Amino acid sequence: MDLHELYVGCRTYRRFTQEPVGEEIVREALENARIGSSGKNAQPLRYVAVTSPEAVRDMQPLVKWAAALPPEIGTPKEGEQPTAFILVVKKAGAIAFSDVDVGIAANIIATTAWTHGVGSCLMGAINGPKIKERFGIPEEDTLRLAIALGYPAHSSTIVDMPADGAFDYYVDEKRDYYVPKRAFDDVVRFA
Ligand SMILES: Cc1cc2nc3c(=O)[nH]c(=O)nc-3n(C[C@H](O)[C@H](O)[C@H](O)COP(=O)(O)O)c2cc1C
Known part of the structure; x- marks a missing residue:
């Protein structure tokens, strides 16, 4: 898979088969995140890999799915839920740029996972x-993001944004996702 194919396929998935994600995949994703770029090279991020069945079960009611859809459509049901999570934590005192670090790490984790x-x-x-x-995360630290992981049980397709600029994603009768993206010329200007 070339990089463009990787980025086309690496969409948001919200329903999963119940095949567990192997620990080696979680470790590879976190190893790649560990060595990612970091403002001032301060490396303020810490990660919790939530992989044991009990811990994964405890996470399910603590996340909110698909703000653009009614819960009965966007929220995974029993048997569709993610099989692992990674928590991304910012240590207390992290510099202002550390949210960029969070974005970089999240993308590294998502793309590494998608290669598998x-x-x-x-x-x-x-x-x-x-x-x-x-998960015993220190009070003074900030939990910035949870990343749900699993083998997808639906497709997700990029579509052109409609003329009225509506950006909400939507599903068809099979609950497969369609995700409008702005046109290249609407977001890029060469100078
Ligand atoms: C910072 C960030 C936070 C998000 N939070 C949630 C969330 O809490 N629940 C959810 O279901 N999706 C969440 N999403 C997924 C977005 O809805 C999704 O990225 C968007 O609809 C575009 O779909 P795509 O990732 O397939 O391009 C989040 C995405 C980002 C980047």
């Missing part, structure tokens, strides 16, 4: 206090 056919959903709508408590 593992889909992901970056999740910002999470119950931070409850997740921090459950």
Whole structure:
């Protein structure tokens, strides 16, 4: 798979087969994130790999799926839920640029996983206090993102953005996803 193919396929996935994601894939994703670029090379991020069945089960009610869709469509049901999560934590005192580090790390994790056919959903709508408590994340640190992982049980296709600029993703009758993206010339200007 060339890089463009990787980025086309590496969409957000919200329903998964229940085949577990192997620990070696999680480790490879985190190893790649560990060596990613970091503002000032300060490396303020820490990760919690949530892989044990009990821990993964405890995560499920603490994340919120698909703000653009009604819950009965966007929220994975029992038997469709992710089989692992990675928590991305910013250490207390991290510099302002550290949110860029979070984005870089999240993308590295998602793309590394996708090279193994593992889909992901970056999740910002999470119950931070409850997740921090459950996984012993220090009070002073910031839980910035949870990344859901699993083998996708649906497709997701990029489509052109409609003329009215509506950016909400939507599903068809099989609950396969369609994700409008702005046109190249609408987002890029050469100078
Ligand atoms: C910072 C960030 C936070 C997100 N938070 C959530 C979330 O809490 N729940 C969810 O279902 N999707 C979440 N998403 C996924 C977006 O909805 C998704 O990226 C967007 O619809 C575009 O789809 P695509 O990733 O397939 O291009 C988040 C994505 C990003 C980048």
